[in-house]
Amino acid sequence: MKKLMIVLTLAAMLAFAGQAFAHSPLMSCFDNGDNTVTCEGGFSDGSSASGVKVHINDGNGKTIIETKMNEDSEYTFDKPAGSYMVIFDAGEGHTVEVNGADIVE
């Protein structure tokens, strides 16, 4: 039983270490040309961003949409009027911000 505990602890440490080191968060957004915008997320180790939180803030920094990346690691939304910011939030040290002004077709 003790041996199993050690193995499990090691496995947990490895899994944790993998998350802590290997990946940096990535997000890319594009204007679909039909008044919608698609943002896709991911991690530099190739892992999926499905379920990762996404926020869209207006020009005043107020959150107008709070959602999650879908099973394809994407989120499509209606393009907000005025300035906005998309925030990919995979936890502390793992956020990416994309300015709406930089999102083009």
Place this chain on the structure above:
Amino acid sequence: MKKRFIPLLTALCVMAFTGSAFAHFMVFYTPEMIMEKGKELDMRIAFTHPAEAGHMMDMGGIEEFYVLKAKGDKVVKTDLKDTLKEITWTNPHSSAPAFAAKVPKKVVRSMGDYVFVMKPGYYFEKEEGVYMQQITKLVVNVGEMPTLWNEPVGLPCEIVPLIKPYGLWTGNVFKAQVLSEGKPVAGAEVEVEYMSHMPNLDTNSMPAESSVEYPNGALVTQTIFSDANGYISFGIPKAGWWGFAALGVGPDKEYKGKELGQDAVIWVKAEDMK
């Protein structure tokens, strides 16, 4: 006087003969393998000897041209045959029909790996009386997100990388596995060439000037063999484009009643660490 010509002629014959021994390579080229953001890709496909801007060959058209891209857990295939345009590629000593492709931005927009697959027609090598077909892969990445580069894509024969083909440092060891119908090929002969004459997309040609001085023909085309499990490794000595061609590993051995060599080709790119 006449006697003096004999050594010269012999030398010319030997040169011509060694020339034909150099590796045939399906050049499948686009200026950058890594892009920060997706964009329209300008590609060229030509059949030649890239280390020497050598003799051009007619690949016999293109049978298949498509790209594979991961979307979530699925792999999406986009046919690209309608992006092809026939051109003439001119190297310093000969020219032949080749192809240009403009792959639209909407296809190369998402982050991730794009595995481009090009299956040409058949080239007839008159001297040897054999047909050749080189099924070629080129992996392009957008946004630094790795997705498909190390996956077999189900070709009759292919070289599957074990290190990012677009993300090599000079001095890295390129490792890969040679597959035929999905199974490892032991003892496969793999020819390796450097793109010493970078393709010029404006003129559809390779310049006469080489970026490498080859002391002899043995170094123009290097040959490596796969191990018992089909793995190859090759230390990359110089930044730039390197082509790997696994010879005759494909399942098709005959075309129009003649011997066929079906090869698997992949291109990789190395950068200097500064």
